[in-house]
Structure formats: structure tokens, C-alpha cells
Amino acid sequence: MKNTRENLPTLTRGEETIMQVLWALGEGLVYDIIDYMPEPKPKYSTVATFIKMLENKGYVGHKAQGRFYRYFPTVDRNDYAEQVLQTVLKTYFRGSITELISFYTERTESPNYELAAIERALPKIQKQLDEKAEKAANAKAATEPTEAGQKA
Numbered sequence: 001m002k003n004t005r006e007n008l009p010t011l012t013r014g015e016e017t018i019m020q021v022l023w024a025l026g027e028g029l030v031y032d033i034i035d036y037m038p039e040p041k042p043k044y045s046t047v048a049t050f051i052k053m054l055e056n057k058g059y060v061g062h063k064a065q066g067r068f069y070r071y072f073p074t075v076d077r078n079d080y081a082e083q084v085l086q087t088v089l090k091t092y093f094r095g096s097i098t099e100l101i102s103f104y105t106e107r108t109e110s111p112n113y114e115l116a117a118i119e120r121a122l123p124k125i126q127k128q129l130d131e132k133a134e135k136a137a138n139a140k141a142a143t144e145p146t147e148a149g150q151k152a
Contacts, residue, residue, distance in 0.1 A: 008075060008083055009057040018050045019059060019073065027072035029065070
């Protein structure tokens, strides 16, 4: 499976539904995908059409299994989720997670345990941000010329 950070093509709601099933199954025939889906089940031709579109977009691959194809995701679920979240953040919240959380807590009945979980996660998040900043600074320092005009 591709572990990619490149810009992925946007998925329609139907395509995303099929991808959620493939991510859950890992791989499967069209019949497996249909069986996994809730009632009312889509038609075989509908699922097959979505899979073909997903293959064209680079999200799905296949391998022959007798006279059928076994389909599998070629894009990692977390990579896709990250891109969708980044798009939402940039489009609606000026790239700010703080604005997203504030929006969510103002507009929903957030249980106290969710807010407490966010509060407990903050030190871990801060540590991750600090580590990223330190790695970026070290990488930049390694590529900058030294006083003698040479790279470190």
C-alpha cells in the first residue's frame, strides 16, 4: 500500500464509502464488498463502477483470482484522512486546530469526558510538535553553510 503524502484526488461520497469498506476488509471481490455493506445493498454494477473509478484515481489495485478480480486499497487510510482533515482545516478554520475544536465544542453537546481527553492529550501533542520543530531545525542547520563556507 502506498504510504503517500502527495495530493490525492478528491473522492465522491460513493467512492469514499467503497474505500471505507476496502480499508476495513483489507481486500476483497466485488461480492465481498457488497456483503460488507449495510442494507439496502447496492447493485453489483454500481460497486464495480465505483471500483473502476477508484482504480483510475489510483486508490485501488487488483489481482486476478480465477475469473474475478480481488481489489485492495493502494492508499493508506490515515494518509487519506490526513488530507481530508487538512482540507477542512484550511477551508473552514484558517488552518487552526484551535478554531476547529472551539467550533466543535460550541456547536455540539460535547461530553465532559471528551474535553477531559483533549486536555490530557495536550502534553503529548506539545511534545510531538516540539520534536518536529527540533528535527526541522536540525535538518536546516545540517544544510546551512558553516563560517568557513562549507556545509556542516
